Amino acid sequence: MKAEIINDRVLAEKKAVNELYNTGYYGRPKSKGLELTLIEAAYLAYRGKIDVEHNGNVLDFPGFFKIASTLHPSFELKYIVYKDLRERGFYVQPGVTDFRVYPRGSHPGKGAAKQFVYVRSERVPMPLKDLLRSLNAAENVRKQMILAIVDEESDITFYEVKRPRIKGGMGDSLYPDINTEATFLEDRVIIWDEDASTALFENGFYGKPLDKQRLQLSLVESRYLMENGVINVRNRQDNVMDSESFTDIASKIEPEFLLKNSVYTDLREKGVVPKTGFKFGSHFRVYAQVESPAKIPHSEYLVHSIPSDHEFRLPVMSRAVRLANSVRKSMLYAVPEDDGIDYIDIGRVKM
Structure with a gap:
């Protein structure tokens, strides 16, 4: 079947x-035939369905592939993903990101596309603003956002990107009637009063006991309790x-600190318990509810705070997501905005 390259499209008879x-x-x-994207045309040429002409010459597959790669940014990456999805049995069409993918058993005219797929190379940093633009586009039409990352050996890893609903069962975990004294030492804060230390640790899972009488707090925990009138902090010279x-x-x-602090505050206000995520390479591990420190449940999330101008280095992101998934947690990225914290859940998914 004859087809011809016209600008950045291919027109088939x-x-x-x-x-x-x-x-x-x-x-x-x-009206003049079937208009194909370069990626669709490459796949059909590979399958021997069309013969593509350019400037009066019929191109073999390598010749067409080379020309197409000069006309379409990231052509080879997108072709790899398109071919993979087609050969998995999905109907795939160009979309507002890179592709719209229909669920198995459905197709255009029978049902709606389920997923928007966004293609990236593992080598190229991914600006957060690009990811959010694609995520917003998918959410606006109630589609699942899929990030397809192609590595140097042309293997594809698929990730689902979504906004999670974070809600915990801690209720009001503040105790303003405590109003106890604390001291800012070198890089942490100590509460000296035994009753206050016990109440905060046992009921709100704040800090970690220094001993049976005293409680040590992290910087973000201290700032949060300080802001809410629970503790009065003095320095080592005893100045307020x-x-x-x-x-x-x-x-x-x-x-x-400021980046982490705003996220910590928001998580506490959502009724969950954030604790350090250092062992997992993130800012926080998060529990939906802790009824007693003696019976600590499984934490549900790892949360890492990032600025709005963040660029994801995809190998680093891949390691973070794999680690979170290996310990049965979701990997969330928290972005402080003027109107609150925007949370992004990135997890591996099978297509």
Whole structure:
């Protein structure tokens, strides 16, 4: 079947509408024939369904592939993903991201596409703003967002990207009637009162006991309790610290303190318990509810705070997601915005 490259598309002769579109849902019917994307045309050329001409010459598959790669950004990556999805039995069409994918048993005209697929190379950093743009596009039409990452050996790893609903069962885990004294030492805060230490640890799972009488708090825990009137913090010279001075010192100790602090506060207000995620390479591990420190449940999430101008290095992201999945947790990225925290859940998925 004859086809011709016209600008960045391939136009196949009219009979292709019946033979390719009506049976396989390739391309879009036009008055002069069937218009195909370069990726669709490459796949059909590979299968021997069309012969593509350019400047009066019929191209073999390598010749067409080379020309197409100069006309379409990331052509070879997208072709690899398109071919993989087609050979898995999915109907695939161009979409507002890279592809729309229909569930097995469905096709254009019979049902709606289920997934939007966005293709990236493992070598190229992925700006957060690009990911959010694609995620918003998928969510606006109630589609599943799939990130397809192609590695250097042309293997594909698929990830689902979504916004999680975070809600815990801790209720009001603040105790303003405590109003106890605490001391900011080198890089943590100590509560000296035994009753206050016990109440905060046993009921809210704050901090970690230094001994049976005293409780040590992390910087973000201290700031949160300080802001809510639960503790009064003094420095080692016994001078009262206000929120501003505490934050200034904490930010010098931990450059990401402000980023982490806003996320910690939001998580606590959602009724969950954030604790350090250092052992997992993230900022927090998060529990939906802790009824007693003596019976700590399985944490549900790993949460890492990132700024709005963050760029994902995909090998690093892949390691984080694999680690989270291997310990039965979801990997969430938390983005502080003017109107709150935007959470993004990234997890591997089978297609």
